[in-house]
Amino acid sequence: MTAIMATTNFGGDEKRYPDVSVGVHQARCVRVIDLGTQRSDYQGEVSWKRQCMIIWEVPSETNNNGEPLTISKFYTLSLHEKSNLGIDLTAWRGRAFTEIEKQGFDIGKLVGVPCMMNVMEGKNGRPRVTSLMPLPKTADIPAQYHESILFSIDDFQKGERGAFNKLADGIRNIVLRSKELENFNADADHTGEDIPDFTNDEDIPF
Numbered sequence: 001m002t003a004i005m006a007t008t009n010f011g012g013d014e015k016r017y018p019d020v021s022v023g024v025h026q027a028r029c030v031r032v033i034d035l036g037t038q039r040s041d042y043q044g045e046v047s048w049k050r051q052c053m054i055i056w057e058v059p060s061e062t063n064n065n066g067e068p069l070t071i072s073k074f075y076t077l078s079l080h081e082k083s084n085l086g087i088d089l090t091a092w093r094g095r096a097f098t099e100i101e102k103q104g105f106d107i108g109k110l111v112g113v114p115c116m117m118n119v120m121e122g123k124n125g126r127p128r129v130t131s132l133m134p135l136p137k138t139a140d141i142p143a144q145y146h147e148s149i150l151f152s153i154d155d156f157q158k159g160e161r162g163a164f165n166k167l168a169d170g171i172r173n174i175v176l177r178s179k180e181l182e183n184f185n186a187d188a189d190h191t192g193e194d195i196p197d198f199t200n201d202e203d204i205p206f
Contacts, residue, residue, distance in 0.1 A: 019127050020061045020071045026141045029110045030070065031055035031149040033171060034077075036178025048179055050077040052085075052107060053171065056117060056129075059142040068145045071119065073129045079105055093130040108150045114141045141206040153180050166200050 040047050053074050059134065074084040079102050089105075090096055091179040092115050097105065114135045122128040135141065144158040151163040158182065176184065 018063055018069060020058050020069050021123055022119055022127060024115065025058045025060055025117050025119060026063075026135065026139065027056040027058050027071075028114045028144055029054060029112065030057045030146045031072075031142065031151075032107055032111050033149070033151045033167065033175075034153045035074075035171075036153045036173055038174070038178060052077050053073065053095060053174075054107075054110065056115075057144070058117070059145070070146065071117075071127060071129060071133045077107075088129075088132050092134065094134040108152070111148045111150050112144065114139075151175075153178065156181075179206050 032056070033055070035051040035053055037048050038051045040049055051074060053072055055070050055072040057068040057070050059068045063069060073084075073088075075084060075088075077085065079086045079089070079097055081087075081090075085107075089107075089110075092113075116133040116135055116139075117129055118131040118133075119127045121176070141155045147166070148161055149166050151167060153175070156164055156175075162176070167175070175181065
């Protein structure tokens with residue numbers, strides 16, 4: 001009897017949305033998203049950590065419509081020297097944080113800032129951002145394509161919904177799971193619709 005094989009393809013022509021390729025790319029931060037305090041369950045231990053998401057566009061990588069692809073990374077909102085955010089921002093800036101900066105750094109300043117990015121294949125086979133570097137002084141990066149979005153949980157709680165309404169459904173759902181919004185009635189309140197060269201330290205705005 002002939003085996004009836006099930007596959008992930010439909011009609012043999014299913015295509016996944018293109019990913020940023022492995023390698024070193026020019027990139028620009030286009031979105032910084034405050035995800036609020038999120039629940040983490042690791043090996044049976046539950047903890048709550050303030051998290052954020054940074055999204056970059058990669059001009060050299062495009063979809064079938066010629067639009068730059070984007071890639072994102074989740075971070076715990078911490079500047080500890082061993083935290084992923086602390087490590088990446090220190091490398092991106094090309095210098096360590098001062099003691100004053102460590103007391104409070106506005107990551108919203110990252111929006112619109114270019115960098116060099118190293119992308120590697122993750123354990124799940126999908127690309128992941130592994131390191132960031134300053135853009136070389138002589139580099140010429142194309143103009144920004146995607147709209148800049150800066151979302152803050154604090155602004156959302158004050159009734160500012162513009163940035164939230166521009167986020168993708170999946171990201172909005174993560175935000176709404178945050179501890180800060182556990183009593184927020186999304187059905188009653190949400191009315192938005194989907195929308196699908198630094199030469200020296202003084203030039204660095206963050």
